[in-house]
Amino acid sequence: MKQLLIVTNPALATSAPADGQLGIYTPDDGKYISTIGDKDFVLALGRKDSNAITIPVDVSHLEVRSSAEQKDAESGENPNKYAPATFVGKVNLPADELISNGLDFTVVLTKLGMHFHERNQWTVTTTGSDKIDTQDKLGNELKKQLSQKLDEAQFGLTVAYASGVLTISAKAGDYTEWEVSAGDDLYSIATVENTRAAAPTCDAAYVRQLASMCSQNRGFDNTYADGVSIYPGYPMNVPEGKYTIITLRFSNDRKYGRQLNTETVNQLVHIAVLTANAEAIKTAFGLQ
Numbered sequence: 001m002k003q004l005l006i007v008t009n010p011a012l013a014t015s016a017p018a019d020g021q022l023g024i025y026t027p028d029d030g031k032y033i034s035t036i037g038d039k040d041f042v043l044a045l046g047r048k049d050s051n052a053i054t055i056p057v058d059v060s061h062l063e064v065r066s067s068a069e070q071k072d073a074e075s076g077e078n079p080n081k082y083a084p085a086t087f088v089g090k091v092n093l094p095a096d097e098l099i100s101n102g103l104d105f106t107v108v109l110t111k112l113g114m115h116f117h118e119r120n121q122w123t124v125t126t127t128g129s130d131k132i133d134t135q136d137k138l139g140n141e142l143k144k145q146l147s148q149k150l151d152e153a154q155f156g157l158t159v160a161y162a163s164g165v166l167t168i169s170a171k172a173g174d175y176t177e178w179e180v181s182a183g184d185d186l187y188s189i190a191t192v193e194n195t196r197a198a199a200p201t202c203d204a205a206y207v208r209q210l211a212s213m214c215s216q217n218r219g220f221d222n223t224y225a226d227g228v229s230i231y232p233g234y235p236m237n238v239p240e241g242k243y244t245i246i247t248l249r250f251s252n253d254r255k256y257g258r259q260l261n262t263e264t265v266n267q268l269v270h271i272a273v274l275t276a277n278a279e280a281i282k283t284a285f286g287l288q
Helices: 135-149 203-215 277-282
Strands: 004-005 009-013 021-025 041-047 050-057 065-066 088-092 102-109 121-127 157-162 165-172 177-185 191-195 241-253 267-273
Touching: 004 021, 004 041, 004 050, 004 203, 009 277, 041 191, 050 241, 050 267, 088 177, 121 135, 121 157, 121 177, 135 157, 135 165, 157 267, 165 177, 177 191, 203 267, 241 277
Parallel strands: 004 267, 009 021
Antiparallel strands: 021 041, 041 050, 065 241, 088 165, 088 191, 102 121, 102 177, 157 165, 241 267
């Protein structure tokens, strides 16, 4: 089971939780607690005009982790590979003496993560000739063709050429994954550099994607198109902001399920709370 609990009321409940509020209580006596210990407990997330979502937790195999926004690296010597970044692709074009008549110079742009039968490549080619016989002429011609093919409003990309380097860049805030490569005769005489895009972690968009991945175990089936809702409460409400995500990994045996054998069922529960308001909940799980 994979569940996401989005906490919008940061105060830890001391009785039946209000809408968006998280509570932790012991299953034997129903007493609400402020920190977990070595005994089983129940997570309860309050809902408006409905019963709370309750998830029993067996502590015998419990692991608790937390994650938060990964910020930009402070220096190039120790870069943070999880920091957000937009795509930048550079093709270092060959020197003038390597640009000969009849050679085909090709640049291929690939959009990563596309589905089968969806277009994922765009290619431009120019051939060496009396008109294309220097690095700058080649660079400007490739830039012209790419700019014509990659409409900025549609693709979110800008193309530039300067000092022998053809650069394709994504707009700020666009984390679509691309890759540029050289083809035909350009393959063996040019070098290519790709800075891969990486979307921010633990922002509202990240939590919405996580909510989509966890939707089925909340009972939201047939959700082919996110945002087209046939269920009350779906898509889940995710306020804007930066989040701390606490992840509980554990296994519940027969005492908390209806299975007729002794098999334990792995459980994964994510608790998302705005980082500015996360102190009480982090303390409850021993993360402070």
